[in-house]
Amino acid sequence: MPTPTPEEVKGLVASGGATLASRIRDSDIYLSFRASPLTMLAAAIVVIMVAGALLAAWIAPTNPFDPATVFLADASIPPRWQQGGDPRFVIGTDDQGRDLYSAILYGLRVSLLVGGMGVLLAAVIGITLGLVAGYFGGRVDAIIMRIADVQLTFPAILIALLIDGVVQALMKGVPREQSAIPVLVISIGLSFWVQYARTIRGSTMVEKNKDYVAAARLVGLPAPVIMLRHVLPNVIGPVLVILTINLGLAIITEATLSFLGVGLPPTQPSLGTLIAIGNKYLFSGDWWIVTFPGLTLAILVLAVNLLGDWLRDALNPKLR
Amino acid sequence: MSIRKLCLATVAALALASVSANAVTLRYANQGDLKSLDPYTLNETTANAHLGHVYEGLTKRDRELKIIPGLAERWEVMDGAKKWRFYLRKGVKFQNGEDFTADDVIFSADRVRAQGSNFQTRVPKGAKFSKIDDHTVEVELESPNPIMNAQWDTWYIMSKKWAEANNTAAPTPASATSPSHASLNANGTGPFRIESHQPGVKTVFKPHAGWWGKKEHNLDEIVFTPISNDATRVAALLSGEVDVIEPVPIQDIPRVNSSDKARVLAGPESRTIFLGFDQIRDELLESNVKGKNPFKDVRVRQAFNMAIDKETIKTRVMRGLSTPSPLMIAPELVPWPKDFQNPKFDPDAAKKLLEEAGYPNGFEVGMDCPNDRYVNDGPICQAVVGMLARIGVKVNLNAQPKAQYFAKILKPGGYKTSFYLLGWTPGTFDSHNVLYDIHGCRAEGSPRGESNVGGYCNKTVDELADKVLVESDTAKRNALIKEAFQITTKEFAYVPLHQQALAWGVAKNVELSQRPDNSVLLYWATKK
């Protein structure tokens, strides 16, 4: 095989890039995206927030999770523009002297991390069970789907609370700082898997009767390989929509659990914990401690939900 | 229920509601629940104060905490404080109408010392109670004890007949699996009786018509509700839904004072908040230091003492409402508080001490902390975590509700902690209690050092404590106490933080007295 010249490579890349770019530009999804300014705004907000969370370690003025850098003497300072404000703290400090702006960035990171991981875990559980149920059918299917039915009768937040309580009891003795994130991820993962399982099961049942699956079976491929390599790529589409829609719910769940005092501890606050801390000072005039994390959470969830709604509509041919 | 019955019930309920609206009702909300009505279940200030409306001891304490006669009119101390004789008040009736006699005292003395009582130390172990006549009781002690009755204001006398008739002669332990009659019902001699009791929801007190004492309140009813959430408790006071709250979160004091409905009664509390170390185990339960216990090294304890900035905790966390203290007892309770100084706040020197002790990079340790027991306990611990981080000690904070916290760190939980925050009010308002209970060497089968969670131990301190107990000359006694505290301070047995301020929110039309032990006693309350 002759090595292509640099020019040829450049040409290839350029044409490939152009095709990709134009393909995106002409796609329905992109068009519907451009047609909705609200969606674009929501996307921009989500991108900014995710970037802020990812880059928290670099853009935040302080590290609120490192107690050695937090000075109690700075506690409860109002935002910069208010009387008593301090130029170091744009939107003030919390009751421990943490820079609220940094705390929100880090809190955002925790909230997105827990929400994202929780939703992913839910997807993994749901997809696996859905594939298994759909592919094998019969008794396996019946058992998995009955469990799903039972779970669906309860609101996710209640299940998350229960699982949190149980896992906490099992992890007794492990400090909250270490156990909180895994416990929350498990709680969210186990509360949100049903929707994935049902969707995947439905499409798997359709796919498994198609020729390519029969062929793969004839060749003698083992069931897990067929499920993962052949069926999964064909049924994964709707999962993306559920992921986005569930992300908003998962973030709310995390925030709620932390607010209720069974989530992240005050030493490693998520947005929900910050709101819980601020709630204590609602009556004493330190309005900023609850307001800014609250606003951040509200805007984040709204933006994620708007994106989810748009994605559902864009990918759902019935509505188009 | 038929419609007719429902209507009748409604009318009756409305009638009741309007009746109670005319009567003087004082509504009181506290942070904590009143879980058991059995006066021997839990030795805790709040519970003792609640039950002090219903039950009474042989002695009482007045508004200044001075011991005054209670169910005993007077008493004699004989035989070098080895024998006490109590002359009981005559004509006292329990709320169920029975007469109060010497039998009840002897019964209560047995019950309070029985297995399951949380008040066993109220009455010395070998004390023999004997009935001279129906209204005279003699107590014989194995060793002299001139302050035997110092905590008897919260050793409440129960009725023998009532307890036996209701199969509740044994105390209800805090770990009881089912409620006893005494934990849901009360029959005392006090100024109020329990009208109804819903644990965790509401308790209603009504005046006891046959009370022997002089009434100092004008109430027809006290309604107690626990409101654990700080903000909602304050809001309830400001909106006039409740008349008295305890505590007012310190950050809300200005707001309460600026309202036209209520005010804050604040003052120093006789409770000392301190940090303790596990210095008894050979290896800490929760630490990355293996094979040895860093807290056995006095230099480490000293470093912790120097690394914690009590002044900033006062100004920022406590909003000025605490008294930083070098002592493990409230300064008002000793004559020479000025002779003790807070160790200098000096993180650099602290770091050097850690280096000398062999921890140049610090170490990691778990910390237990309640988050609903003391004033801003959670934030204090968080602040301590930050301050210790600056000398290289990484603290893994485990802030938890008090029920879990106490179950873990106290004796029933096996003292399972490495580093903790605790508060202590000597029930006797005397140094001996502090030296004995939280500095005394722990030993199997002895109540000494029962609340000495970290297991600090110095035999000399124990000897001094024993001498303090029997010494009746005040000057000599004070000198002994001072000597003991000098030793414990020099050895940095603890990190005393501060006396917390007590802050009650009181409606403007209510008058009441505040005692520095933080007992909310509404039998001194009047409402306009």
Add this chain to the structure above:
Amino acid sequence: MLAFILRRIAQSLLVMVTVALIAFVMFRFVGDPVNQMVGVDTPQAEVARLRESLGLNDSTIVQFGRFLWNALHFEFGTSYQFRLPVTQLLGERAPATLELALVASLFALIVGVVMGVYCALRPNGILARLFQAISLVGVSLPTFLIGILLIYVFAVTLGWLPSNGRGQVVKLGRWWTTGFFTASGLRALILPAITLGLFQMTLIMRLVRAEMMEVMRTDYVKFARARGIRTRSIHFRHALKNTLIPVITIAGLQLGSIIAFAIITETVFNWPGMGLLFLKAVQNVDIPIMAAYLMLIGLLFVTINLIVDLAYGLVDPRLRVAMRS
């Protein structure tokens, strides 16, 4: 038909047994009841006696059977926190939660229907857009944030309404306490009921709007209009009536989740109901309360679902046909 009913009941029972199994596993294995009851100084013999007396030495199946039997008698053991029978604790707090849930549901239903009808009739009005925006906020914002916001505005800033508790309650009969007959009780209900009902309200509003718009497009409405029947009469006698059946069904189905979501509202407003009790139980790892609450909520959901299913089966002719075949 009978077969359908029996099958649904059997399924419901199966669900309840599953829920009971989960509750039993939690109760028996997560928090060892004996460890919670005894102290370190309890002698070993006493621990063994306690194990025996609680029947913890029997086989797991027998224990589960006993758990089920006790559950049928509303017997869930003793709370680790309060040392009181769990049934009694839940019973004392049930009226608070049920009253709150009732008021929240009514609020959601009435306001949701009114707003939904308005949005359907005047889809482009300013008010309709405002309602739509409110509904977006209602589904997006976490309940606790809405509660805090309401407290901040109406209790802290304006001082109009109480921010916590039930106000003064009156006893009805032996068990029931109610806040319906006192001014303070009614005032105390307002903010929590709005907080709790907001999510359902937006749900109902969206549903009513969608259904109503659909109905308005149907032939018989067009026909009625052609016949010259007054607009008002068309809207309310014909369109709304047809809209309400699914709406009431949904509202009924949602009653269970209102009670479950009361956990959050009750915490924010310190409402002395079952939800607050449950949350405290989670915080304090009080397994008997958690297990009992799970069973109770399970029973509630299963019952509601069963009733709705059966009602549908009786009402919907298509389903009836499906059942016969």
